[in-house]
Amino acid sequence: MAKFYFKNARKKDEAYLQPQEQTIDFLLNYSKSLNVIEVGTLQFETSLN
C-alpha cells in the first residue's frame, strides 16, 4: 500500500505567527526609556527620548 506523506503545515504556521521585529524593538526601546520616579508614596513615569 502506498504511503502518504504530508508537509507539516503546523510548524510553518507557528514560525509565521510571531510579532514583527519592529514591534519587539519598540518594546525594548520603550523599556529602556521608561523611568519610574518615586516621590513619597507617589510614582511618576518619565520617558526619555
Added chain:
Amino acid sequence: MKEYTLSDAVLVNRYIQGDEAALATLIERHKQRIYSFIFSKVFDRDISEDIFQDTFIKVIKTLKRGKYNEEGKFLPWVMRIAHNLVIDHFRKGNRMPKFEDNGEFSIFSVISDSDLNAEKQLIKEQVEEELRNLIQELPTDQREVLIMRMYKDMSFKEISDKTGVSINTALGRMRYALINLRKVIDKNNIVLTN
C-alpha cells in the same frame, strides 16, 4: 523540549534590578505563544500586533513600578493581560462603527440616510389617512378626547378644562376610544403598519 538556562523568575528579577537584556530574553522566549494566542482570538495581524505591544507595555510598567508579585507564574500572568486586552478590543469594537476594508469601500456602509424613501413615505401617508377615517367612526365624546390628546398634544388636565368633564372621565374616554379603535381594526382586518 527546550531547556532554559535561566528561569523566568530569575529573568524578571534581573529586569527589575535594571538588566534590560533580561526583558529581551523574556520576550524572545514567549513572543510566539502570546502572539499566537492573541491571533487565535482576533484573526487579524495588525490588531494582534497592537494587542501584543499593549500587553508588553503593561508588563513593563508593572515590573518597573515594582508591583509584580513573583510567584513563578510569569507566562500565565502575561497571558491574562493579553486576554483582558483582547476582551477590551471586542468591547471597543461593539461601541464603534467600523467598515471592513475588503477593497470595495462603500460610503453607505458607514453612513445612511435615515429619512424615509418615497415608497415608505407613501405607505405612511396611506396608513395615516386610514387611521383618520377610523377615528371618524368613534362616538363623538371619545373622538374629541383622542384628537385633543394625540393630534393637538394637549394634557388630560387641559382636555378636562376644555370639555368640562373630570380628568378621570377624560382618561376613561381615551381608554375606550383606543379599545374601540382596536376592535374596528380587528373586525375589518385592517393592517396599519409602516
